[in-house]
């Protein structure tokens with residue numbers, strides 16, 4: 021059975037490019053694309069929500 | 085499911101003014117989740133601040149809010165609570181606001197054990213005004229006013245609060261985001277004066293002066309120095325060197341001020 025992937029929404033107009041979500045994602049799902057965060061490898065996401073919790077700017081939303 | 089922060093924020097206020105990586109945003113999100121968990125009503129909840137970057141927080145929150153004078157959050161909040169004891173009153177602000185100019189109001193709110201929650205965002209510096217040292221700047225650290233290193237010892241906010249009479253005292257960090265809402269929720273539910281200190285980061289005025297290459301290094305430092313109180317019980321003084329305890333540090337039951345004041349009113353009514 022195929023595993024259900026979460027949806028990760030990055031609100032670019034809120035993202036201030038601090039790198040926190042990218043750096044502390046335990047499975048390296050995210051990367052910086054220029055100034056803003058972006059999803060690089062959605063398959064690896066373990067839905068721990070740490071990126072959403074730590075983003076100081078309300079810029080990332082994970083829906084499992 | 086992604087948490088719905090928008091429900092508690094004033095529409096059209098984001099992005100907020102805080103710098104990239106400033107921990108104040110992480111703390112505000114924790115406060116929102118705590119308010120949600122406690123089921124506080126917007127019309128029955130006042131969020132009160134002084135002045136500073138941290139003190140900008142109430143402006144974003146769709147509640148009854150007061151942005152007052154530097155260091156005076158506790159004074160204004162006490163007024164709100166005395167006028168409307170049924171209201172939930174939450175104070176927020178920085179270490180400078182709360183322990184320098186506002187230090188006196190802080191200790192007396194603790195002493196009275198008035199049923200309010202004080203969320204103090206300790207980034208060890210006066211962020212808003214460009215990085216002057218605060219009473220919470222570590223010894224030896226650089227600030228715009230201590231270019232050769234700070235000679236002063238820093239306040240331990242938790243010990244100060246306990247010594248002054250607060251009946252719930254907790255500490256967390258901006259790195260340990262999942263814990264922030266739990267500590268604040270417990271503080272809100274406690275009857276009496278509750279203090280929650282969140283160790284925070286100011287990359288703009290503290291980090292760059294103190295050899296932190298990035299906000300990530302500042303976050304990693306918070307991760308390294310924090311030791312949960314339970315874990316600390318099993319550690320030696322050597323192992324605890326340079327560490328800071330996190331979690332609920334103190335909890336006690338004592339008479340609460342608005343309740344005691346209501347008794348004064350009753351007594352006065354019966355006076356001849």
Ligand SMILES: Cc1ncc(C[n+]2csc(CCOP(=O)(O)OP(=O)(O)O)c2C)c(N)n1
Nearest residue numbers: 136137138154178179180181209210211212
């Ligand atoms: C009576 C008064 N004195 C001084 C100031 C200048 N002032 C504004 S914010 C601030 C310090 C803010 O530091 P802190 O409370 O630690 O919050 P942060 O900005 O670091 O979040 C100072 C000294 C003022 N606004 N009012």
Ligand code: SF4
Nearest residue numbers: 045065066068069071
């Ligand atoms: S939810 Fe966890 S695993 Fe998924 S992207 Fe965020 S931090 Fe990474």
Ligand code: SF4
Nearest residue numbers: 035036038039041075
């Ligand atoms: S944590 Fe938030 S603001 Fe920082 S890079 Fe990630 S999405 Fe952007």
Ligand code: SF4
Nearest residue numbers: 102103106137211286
């Ligand atoms: S100056 Fe410091 S405390 Fe103020 S918003 Fe910037 S990082 Fe945050």
